[in-house]
Amino acid sequence: MAFISPALTVTLDRWLDHERALAGVAENTLKAYRADVLGFMAFLTQHNGEAQGLAPLARVTLSDMRAWMAHERGRGVAARSLARSLSAVKSFYRWLAPREGFEPTAVLSTRAPKFQPKLPRPLTAPAANDMIDRIGLQARAPWVAARDTAVVILLYGCGLRISEALSLQGRDAPLPPVLRITGKGGKTRIVPVLDIAREAVAGYLRLCPHAQTADAPLFRAIRGGPLAPRAIQKVVEQTRLQLGLPATATPHALRHSFATHLMAAGGDLRSIQELLGHASLSTTQAYTAVDAAQLMAVYDRAHPKA
Incomplete structure (x- = not known):
């Protein structure tokens, strides 16, 4: 990375270590943070004609920030992605500025581009039930059919992420009335x-040919190793094609469906936030918009315009 100094490379790594240790940021998010901040620094190197060190970072102006954002939009970066990159850069500056003794106002006052938030795309309740009923028909072996059905039920019935369902281990079986999910x-x-x-x-465990031990994955691949997310994504894709469902009918859409259907049934926002594990209530509030949008769609069908 010739466009940043060795000292800045070390500083960037220290910030990421801080985010990992104290803020509990996930590894995939840390990779995105690194890419976003490095992209910003690469632009500054080109823009200013010098490799970026700690001193040049402290001299960044609002004009520099606007030039970076214009450059990113000019090369086709979507407003949502640019807002995420700006958020990463601001987070880095909040950590860096007090340590290096400079004022980060120019960076922190930069406004993110406006964009229309994406609403979750849940399945209808009948479509989710059809998915559960049909998912096992894709498998050649009864135990695989039972496995795939069990995973999909956990996604829809418990609102788990696919990574959370596949991280369950033998010690978690038989499943208790409540699970502690990380x-x-x-x-x-x-x-x-x-x-x-x-x-x-x-039912899946009764059919599974692989011996279950406390430290082994609960859901096993054909040869006994851990089941990969792609295997579930593929079987859900096959099922949605058979059912004529849209491309948005993914494993994660089942988690969205869990939340949306709870909301429609009268579930309160705070409880749904806790069930989903959202850090911010604003993330969960997207489901209220989905519920309202579905209500308006029903209204429009029942009361068509003349």
Whole structure:
């Protein structure tokens, strides 16, 4: 990385270590942070004609920030992605400025580009149930069919991320009435487990040909190794094509469906936030917009315009 000094490279690594240790940021997020900040520094090197060190970073002006954002938009970076990059740069400056003794106002006062937030794309309740009923038909072996069905029920019935479902181990079986799940950023939450989910996992374990041990993955691949997320993504894709569902009918959409259907049934926002493991209530509030949008769609169908 010739566009930044060795000292700045060390400083960037220290910041990422801080985010990892104290803020509990997930590894994938840290990789995105690094890429975003390095991209910003690469632009400054080109813009100013000098490799970036700690001193040049302290001299960044609002004009520099605007030039960077214009450059990013000019090369086709979407407003949402640019807002994420700006957030990473601001986070780095908040950490760096007090340590290096400079005023970061120019960076922190830069406004993020406006964009329309993406609403979650849940399945309807009948479509989610159809997915559960049909998912096992893709498998050649009964135990694989039972495995895939159990995973999908956990995604929809408990609102788990696919990584959370596949991180369960032998010691978690038989599933208890409530599970302690460790999600993004090491955040732990308690999730109730429906009887249908417990029965589905128990049925899979009865058929699974691989010996279950406490430290082994609960969900196993054909040869006995840990089941990869791609295997579930593929079988969900096959099922959605058979059912004629849109491309948005993914494993993660089942988690969205869990939240949206709870909201429609009268669940309160704070409880749903806790069940999903969202750090911010604003993230969960997206489901209120989905519920309102679905209500308006029903209204429009029932009361078509003349």
